[in-house]
Amino acid sequence: MRPRNIDEIVGQQHIIGKQTSLYKMIQNGYVPSILLYGPPGVGKTSIARAIAGTVDRPFEAVNATTAGKKDLEDAVENAKAEGNLILFIDEIHRFNKLQQDYLLPHVERGLITLIGATTENPFHDVNPAIRSRCGQIKELKPLSPQDLEELLWRALSDKERGLGKMAIDISAEAIQLIARSTNGDARSALNVLEEVVQASKINGSESITVQIEFVKECVENKGFSHDKKGDLYYSLLSCLQKSIRGSDVSASLHYLARLLEGGDLTSICRRLLVIAYEDIGLAAPEVGVHTVSAIEAVERLGLPEARIPLANIVIEQCLSPKSNSAYKAIDLAIEDVKKGEVYEIPMHLRDAHYKGAAVLGHGISYKYPHDYPNSWVKQQYLPEELKDKQYYVPKENGHEKHFSKVFERLEYLKKQ
Structure with a gap:
């Protein structure tokens, strides 16, 4: 049921719809190198094959999880023999540096047009050298229930590639249930349709009536997608x-x-x-x-x-009430440190717990706050160059209201 040209593609109209630049380029016979990314079953391979079918160009597909350098060498030789080749690489983020280095010059020269597909975010997982050769980076979305319904009805009526030769009686409710329960995954939806048709067959009968109970059983957990670590x-x-x-x-x-x-x-x-x-x-x-x-x-x-x-x-x-003031404060302090805002520590704060510290001037004139009313005494803690720096700005949310009042009082005392 894969589309044979771009006009047969279901869904993804934001990428390959008739008003898009990519559609117009392909209709004019020009195919740019492209990166397609998105979850499984949304049409990455189908779009690549439909593009090749539209421009009637040689097409070759490899999977980066199993392909070696020999597979790429063969593709290059085929491109030299047949003319400009569209090379589709599934799971392209799996390519190692050696494979990329071999392929990239042929892409640059136009001998090969590269269409890469990945379930991972290409800006995280695809090598920049590959990304830079792909003028188009397109994110495919899960198909809508309406898209899947169109695809399912098409499969039921297609006598050449689908189930059109069978006498199948299936309700619109059953089709809608499959479409809603397969998380925008066309491959999964078509698999469920095939499963329920096979489950509904009765020996000796040419007609097939699909029972809604079989549909409910077959779609169980089909709509869940987690993509762990993706x-x-x-x-x-x-x-x-x-x-x-x-x-x-x-x-x-x-x-x-x-x-x-x-x-x-x-x-x-x-x-x-x-x-x-x-x-x-x-x-x-x-x-x-x-x-x-x-x-x-x-x-x-x-x-x-x-x-x-x-x-x-x-x-x-x-x-709970919300505040990001503490982490904002430490980030500002870290930013200053990274910029080189690190100066001499005040002498009165330096470690004085050893003989000879006083000779060096360490700890002299330090005021011990617990010896003063409210355990607070005015003295300078920051280096001289940063003495007026304020990193923490309290908010008036929840318990921080209390901190805000104390903070304001302390700042007031410092200025007296």
Whole structure:
């Protein structure tokens, strides 16, 4: 059921629709080197083959997980013999430097037009040398339910490549269920359709009536995608943090559920601990302690029970007041240090716990705060060049209101 030309492509209209520059280039017979990335089953290979079919150019496909230098040498020889070759490389981020170095000059000279496909973010995982040769870097999206419905009905009616030769009775409800339950994955949707048709066959009968119960059974868990350690995986962790930061309980629980289905408790716990101090911080300091307690419970319980303390702490984090003032403050201090803003430590603060320290002037005139009312006394702690620097700017959220008042009082006393 792969499209034979770009007009047969279902979905991805933002990339290959009739109004796009890529569509017009291909219709005019010009194919640029392209990088296609996106989750499995959204049409990366199909688009590459459809492009080759449209311009009627020689096409060769290799998979970078199994291809060696010999496969590339063969492709180059074929390109020399047949003319400009479209070389499709699946999982292109798997190529090693030797393979890339061999291929790149042939791409530069125009002997080979490269179409690379990857499930990973090319800006993270594809070598810059490959990226620089690809004038077009396109992200494919999961197909919409409407796109998948169109594809499924097409498969049912296609007598040459699909199921059109069979007398199949299937309801629109069943097609919609398949389309909604396969997470925008065309390959998965077509597989489910084939499965339910085969399950509905009755010996001796030429007609096939698809039962909705078979569809429900076959689509179970088909819509779940986790892509552990891939682009989607990190996006889920990012969505969890941003939803907690935005105090959206339902969204936070949704992304937590998706991460839990992936089973990586370590990354979930690490991210929640970061959130407790990065996003909640001094507005609710107790949340850090509660998060550590929840993590300890998770480590003892494991799945599936671990979901319970995780749900508790995620909801608490969502509904807690938020402040990023502490981490912003340390980042400003680190930025100054990296810029070389490091000066002589004041003599009165230097270590004086050894014989001879006084001779060096260390610790002389240091004022011990506990000897003064409220355990505070005015003296300079920062180097002279930074004495007026202020890194921490308190917020008026939650418990930090208290810190804000104390901070303002201290700053006032310093100026007296």
